Amino acid sequence: MNLFSFNLWAQNNLSTEKIDKLILEALSNYRESNYEKSLIISRVALNQSTITKNDYFIARSYNIIGANYNDLVEYDKAIFFYKKSLFYADKAKNDGFKNMLYNNLGNIYCFEKKQYKQGIIFYKKSIELSSKTKDLSQIYFTNVNIAWAYFDIGNFEKGYPYLSFVNKHQKEVGDDDTVIITNMLNGMYCSYKDEGSKARVYFEKAIKLGNEHVEKLDLSYAHLEYSKFLTKNEEFKEAYANLSAYNKITEQIYNDEKVKKASIAGFNLELDEYKRQIDKIENEKITQYQSLKKSRIIVILFIVISFILLLLIVTLIKNIRFKKRHNLELLKAKEIAEEASMLKTQFISTISHELRTPLYGVVGITNMLLEEHKELSQSQHLSALKFSARYLLSLVNDILQINKIEENKVVLESLTFNISDEITMIKNSLSFLSQKNNNKINVSIDPNIPEYLIGDKLRLAQIIMNLVSNGLKFTKDGEVEIIVKLDGIEGKMYFLDFLIRDNGVGIAAIDQGKIFEKFVQVGRKDEDYQGTGLGLSIVKRLLGLFGSTITLESDIGEGTSFSFTIPFEYDPQKTKTIIEEIEVDLTSNEIYKILIVEDNLINQLVTKKIIEKNNYICKVVDDGFSALKILENETFDLILMDINMPLMNGFETTKRIRLLGIKTPVVALTAFDKDEIAEEAISSGINDIIIKPFEPVKLFKIINYLINEAKNGC
Incomplete structure (x- = not known):
C-alpha cells in the first residue's frame, strides 16, 4: 500500500510538471502572436488539467485562451473564458491570479467594448484585492490601466493621480511590459498640459523602447498617440508617418492567415x-x-x-x-x-x-438637372429617372432591411398622391423592360376614384412595380394590364381593387404555393430571366403592412393574374394640409456659413449645390485634417461631417474639434444606418445624424434648429 501511494504521488507530480510546462509554452507562443499554436497547446493543457482536477492550472489555461481571443478581436468569447478562469481561480483560492483576471476583464471592457464604467469597476476590484495581499506590483500594474482608461476618454485630471503613483514606483516595481505604456501616458498628459517638448521626449522614448521589445502591440499604441500629438502641433507629415507605422504593425499582428x-x-x-x-x-x-x-x-x-x-x-x-x-x-x-x-x-x-453612397449622387444630380433646366421639368424621361431613383432607394432600403419588414418594424407613411400619376410613372419607368420583350403596358383606372388620396404611395408603387416587372419578364409579344377599380367606401376610406394581369407563360399549379417564398424562382432556366427571387416575397410582406392579402390565378400558357385590395383615405382638407407642409419655403433671411467635410467629389458637388441653393455660404474640405486646419482660422455656423473618410474618420475629427473647444453644431451626413452609429456619434460630440440620400427639407429643418439652438446658448 505504501509503495502504491508513492507511485501515485510520483505520477501526479510528473503530470503537474508537464501541465505547467505546456501552459508556459502556450503563454510564450501567445506573446509572440503565434495564436494558432498557443490555442492548440492551451487546449492540451486544459484537458490535462481537467483530468487531474487541478483548479489553478484550469484557471491558467482558460486565461491564455481568453487572451488569444482578446487579441483576435473576439471579445465576447474572451470575456467568456476570462470569467471561467476567474471561477476556477476563486475555487483554487489564488488571489494573485484573480487580480490579473480582473485586470484582463477591465482591459476588454475599457479599451475594446468602450464600456469604461464596467471596466473601471473590475480595475478597482483588483486594487482592493491587491491591497489585502499587499501586492505592490499588481497595484502598480492596475494603476497603469486605470490611468490609461481615463486618458482614453479625455479625463486627464481624474487619471493623473494614478499616473503619478505609477511614476513614483516605476523604478521599484516597473518592468519591460509597462515602461512603454508609462512613457506613452506621460507623453499624453504633457500634451494635454501643452508641455510639448516633454511630451515629445516621452513619446520618442516609448517608441524607441517598443522597437527593442519583442511584443509590438504597445509600440503600435505609442505610434498612434504620437500621431495625435503631432497633428495637434500641425506636424502633419510626421503625424501621417506614425499613423502609417501604427497601421503596418497592426496589420502584421492580425494577418489573415494567423486568424x-x-x-x-x-x-x-x-x-x-x-x-x-x-x-x-x-x-x-x-x-x-x-x-x-x-x-x-x-x-x-x-x-x-x-x-x-x-x-x-x-x-x-x-x-x-x-x-x-x-x-x-x-x-x-x-x-x-x-x-x-x-x-x-x-x-x-x-x-x-x-449602395446608398452612389444613390445619393444619382438622386442629387437628378434633382439638380430638374432645378437648373426648367425646360426639362415636363420631360417624361427625366421624371421617370427621378421616380426610378427614388423607387430604387426605397427598394434598396427594404431589401437590405427585409428582416425589419418581417419583424413589422416598417411603418407606413401618410402622403397625398394621385393614383393615375403614380401608375403612369410606373409605366414610363418600365418602358425599357416592356420594349425588351416587345410587350405593351395597358392601364385602366376607374374614373370614380378621387383625384387625391392619402396613403403610403412609395410602398404601393413598389408593390405594383414588382408585379408588373414580373409579368413583363415572363411575357413575350404580349401585354400586361394594370386595372384599378373602386370597390367600396366606408366613411373616409376608399377601397381600391388592383389587378395586374399578363398573357405570358403562366405558373403551374404545383408551383403557385411557393412563389411568394424568398429566393424562389419557379420555371426558370439559366439563360431565361434575371432577378433575385425576392420581388414577390416583398410584395406579400408589404401587403401585410396594409392589412391586405394577394390572390393568384394562373394557368400554363394562358398568363397570370395578381389581385389585391388596399384602403386609402380621402380627406380634401387633410390633403390640403399635407401639400402645404410639403411646399415649405426653405429660404432664410439670415445667411449661414456651412462647412462640408466630405472626401467623395460627386457628393461634395451635390451637397454644395443643395446648401448654396438656400443662399447659404458654403466651404468644402476633403478630409478631417483639412477641417481642423480651416477651423483654426475661420468660424462656421454648422459643420456637415461625412463619417467614412480615409486617414481620419468623422468620429475622430469631431472629437478633435471638441478638444479644441469648438462648440459649432456638427451633423453627420452619412450612408451608414442611423442605429449603427448613434452611440459612437453621441460620444464623439456629434449633434445629429441624417442619412444619405435625404430630402433637402429635412436637412434644412435640422440645420435651422441646431443653429438657432446654438445661438440661444442651449
Whole structure:
C-alpha cells in the first residue's frame, strides 16, 4: 500500500510538471502572436488539467485562451473564458491570479467594448484585492490601466493621480511590459498640459523602447498617440508617418492567415468544451446510478414504500436528464442563430453603405438637372429617372432591411398622391423592360376614384412595380394590364381593387404555393430571366403592412393574374394640409456659413449645390485634417461631417474639434444606418445624424434648429 501511494504521488507530480510546462509554452507562443499554436497547446493543457482536477492550472489555461481571443478581436468569447478562469481561480483560492483576471476583464471592457464604467469597476476590484495581499506590483500594474482608461476618454485630471503613483514606483516595481505604456501616458498628459517638448521626449522614448521589445502591440499604441500629438502641433507629415507605422504593425499582428488558422484551433477548443460538459453529465449519471444500487439494500426492508420512492426517483432523473439535454440543444441553437444574425447584420450594414453612397449622387444630380433646366421639368424621361431613383432607394432600403419588414418594424407613411400619376410613372419607368420583350403596358383606372388620396404611395408603387416587372419578364409579344377599380367606401376610406394581369407563360399549379417564398424562382432556366427571387416575397410582406392579402390565378400558357385590395383615405382638407407642409419655403433671411467635410467629389458637388441653393455660404474640405486646419482660422455656423473618410474618420475629427473647444453644431451626413452609429456619434460630440440620400427639407429643418439652438446658448 505504501509503495502504491508513492507511485501515485510520483505520477501526479510528473503530470503537474508537464501541465505547467505546456501552459508556459502556450503563454510564450501567445506573446509572440503565434495564436494558432498557443490555442492548440492551451487546449492540451486544459484537458490535462481537467483530468487531474487541478483548479489553478484550469484557471491558467482558460486565461491564455481568453487572451488569444482578446487579441483576435473576439471579445465576447474572451470575456467568456476570462470569467471561467476567474471561477476556477476563486475555487483554487489564488488571489494573485484573480487580480490579473480582473485586470484582463477591465482591459476588454475599457479599451475594446468602450464600456469604461464596467471596466473601471473590475480595475478597482483588483486594487482592493491587491491591497489585502499587499501586492505592490499588481497595484502598480492596475494603476497603469486605470490611468490609461481615463486618458482614453479625455479625463486627464481624474487619471493623473494614478499616473503619478505609477511614476513614483516605476523604478521599484516597473518592468519591460509597462515602461512603454508609462512613457506613452506621460507623453499624453504633457500634451494635454501643452508641455510639448516633454511630451515629445516621452513619446520618442516609448517608441524607441517598443522597437527593442519583442511584443509590438504597445509600440503600435505609442505610434498612434504620437500621431495625435503631432497633428495637434500641425506636424502633419510626421503625424501621417506614425499613423502609417501604427497601421503596418497592426496589420502584421492580425494577418489573415494567423486568424484563419487560429479560428480552426479555437473551434476544436470549443468542441472540447462541449465534450467536457457531456462527460460531466455522464459522470453525474453514473454517480446517481451507483447511489441507487446502494439504496436498494435498504429499500428491501420497506418494499412497498421503497417501490413508490423508486418510481419517483427514476421519474425525477429522467426529467433532469431531459431538461439538461434540452437546455444544451437550446443553447447551441441560440448560439448558431445569434452568429447567423450577426453575420447578416454585418452584410446588410456593408451593402447598405456601399449602395446608398452612389444613390445619393444619382438622386442629387437628378434633382439638380430638374432645378437648373426648367425646360426639362415636363420631360417624361427625366421624371421617370427621378421616380426610378427614388423607387430604387426605397427598394434598396427594404431589401437590405427585409428582416425589419418581417419583424413589422416598417411603418407606413401618410402622403397625398394621385393614383393615375403614380401608375403612369410606373409605366414610363418600365418602358425599357416592356420594349425588351416587345410587350405593351395597358392601364385602366376607374374614373370614380378621387383625384387625391392619402396613403403610403412609395410602398404601393413598389408593390405594383414588382408585379408588373414580373409579368413583363415572363411575357413575350404580349401585354400586361394594370386595372384599378373602386370597390367600396366606408366613411373616409376608399377601397381600391388592383389587378395586374399578363398573357405570358403562366405558373403551374404545383408551383403557385411557393412563389411568394424568398429566393424562389419557379420555371426558370439559366439563360431565361434575371432577378433575385425576392420581388414577390416583398410584395406579400408589404401587403401585410396594409392589412391586405394577394390572390393568384394562373394557368400554363394562358398568363397570370395578381389581385389585391388596399384602403386609402380621402380627406380634401387633410390633403390640403399635407401639400402645404410639403411646399415649405426653405429660404432664410439670415445667411449661414456651412462647412462640408466630405472626401467623395460627386457628393461634395451635390451637397454644395443643395446648401448654396438656400443662399447659404458654403466651404468644402476633403478630409478631417483639412477641417481642423480651416477651423483654426475661420468660424462656421454648422459643420456637415461625412463619417467614412480615409486617414481620419468623422468620429475622430469631431472629437478633435471638441478638444479644441469648438462648440459649432456638427451633423453627420452619412450612408451608414442611423442605429449603427448613434452611440459612437453621441460620444464623439456629434449633434445629429441624417442619412444619405435625404430630402433637402429635412436637412434644412435640422440645420435651422441646431443653429438657432446654438445661438440661444442651449
